Amino acid sequence: MPLSIDGRPDEARAVATIHRALDAGVTFIDTADCYCLDDSDFGHNERLIAGALASYEGDASGVLVATKGGLTRPGGAWVPNGTPEHLIAAAEASRDRLEVESIGLYQFHRPDPKVPYTESVGALLHLLEDGVIEMAGISNADPDQIQEANEILGGRLVSVQNRFSPSYRSSLAELRLCADLGIAFLPWSPLGGIGRAADLGGAMGAFQEVADAHDVSPQQVALAWELALAPIVIPIPGASRPESIEDSVRAATLQLTEDEVGRLSAA
Numbered sequence: 001m002p003l004s005i006d007g008r009p010d011e012a013r014a015v016a017t018i019h020r021a022l023d024a025g026v027t028f029i030d031t032a033d034c035y036c037l038d039d040s041d042f043g044h045n046e047r048l049i050a051g052a053l054a055s056y057e058g059d060a061s062g063v064l065v066a067t068k069g070g071l072t073r074p075g076g077a078w079v080p081n082g083t084p085e086h087l088i089a090a091a092e093a094s095r096d097r098l099e100v101e102s103i104g105l106y107q108f109h110r111p112d113p114k115v116p117y118t119e120s121v122g123a124l125l126h127l128l129e130d131g132v133i134e135m136a137g138i139s140n141a142d143p144d145q146i147q148e149a150n151e152i153l154g155g156r157l158v159s160v161q162n163r164f165s166p167s168y169r170s171s172l173a174e175l176r177l178c179a180d181l182g183i184a185f186l187p188w189s190p191l192g193g194i195g196r197a198a199d200l201g202g203a204m205g206a207f208q209e210v211a212d213a214h215d216v217s218p219q220q221v222a223l224a225w226e227l228a229l230a231p232i233v234i235p236i237p238g239a240s241r242p243e244s245i246e247d248s249v250r251a252a253t254l255q256l257t258e259d260e261v262g263r264l265s266a267a
């Protein structure tokens with residue numbers, strides 16, 4: 001997202017950031033059709049990722065690109081549209097921008113208060129049955145919506161993407177439900193969000209203390225803590241600089257002790 005919204009870097013740095021992620025071993029990239037400045041460049045992030053994967057000199061064949069639909073950007077605002085007609089057309093457009101035969105993982109971005117949830121999730125089922133998408137997920141969902149979506153999809157809900165970070169933990173119930181159901185939980189803004197990731201070293205004292213003990217960044221500790229909460233957790237840190245993503249990837253091999261995880265959970 002930081003590569004495509006307001007304040008985004010130039011294209012060379014954006015592509016270098018994606019390539020550095022791939023060099024570091026990243027095999028999962030999250031995007032959305034609405035990651036752009038406004039509706040005049042709708043799909044910016046999907047086009048960027050497709051281009052970066054095509055120009056990558058290494059092997060990117062094992063990379064899963066997950067995208068989302070259900071938000072529009074008139075005049076730069078974020079406006080939901082969860083009608084089945086919109087979601088089906090949006091998924092087909094994303095598939096074309098990503099230059100794939102079918103989308104690896106497609107997620108309904110945010111419930112639309114004007115559209116019954118069953119109808120929006122029903123569109124995901126339709127897209128699965130038509131082969132436009134291979135797997136279906138949801139985002140910004142509460143426990144009832146997770147259960148409902150999984151039922152509508154006949155047990156084929158594979159992921160839930162909710163806001164979750166050291167400073168924003170209100171989706172812990174959803175994380176635990178996903179762990180019970182064996183569904184991937186993708187914390188969004190896992191470092192607290194654009195412009196707030198640096199706070200982890202200051203306001204969140206325990207994260208800095210554990211970081212000092214391991215001689216790593218507090219951002220790595222935050223991601224390692226999230227990973228330690230349950231095996232189904234896959235944080236999706238954003239980055240606009242190659243150095244950030246390279247540092248974040250190291251969280252995958254950072255081993256926290258049980259005591260450290262407990263202290264961070266209590267912080």
Ligand SMILES: NC(=O)c1ccc[n+]([C@@H]2O[C@H](COP(=O)([O-])OP(=O)(O)OC[C@H]3O[C@@H](n4cnc5c(N)ncnc54)[C@H](OP(=O)(O)O)[C@@H]3O)[C@@H](O)[C@H]2O)c1
Nearest residue numbers: 001188189190191192193197219237238239240241244247
């Ligand atoms: N489903 C939804 O509704 C929703 C909403 C928001 C976001 N998301 C998803 O979540 C992803 C991440 O969220 P986000 O970008 O908002 O927030 P974030 O990942 O919490 O924070 C991103 C910021 O953290 C900095 N950063 C990353 N790794 C770092 C490191 N190791 N050390 C220091 N700083 C580091 C980056 O700095 P630099 O820019 O300097 O590299 C960037 O500005 C998005 O890309 C998007 O895919 C989903």
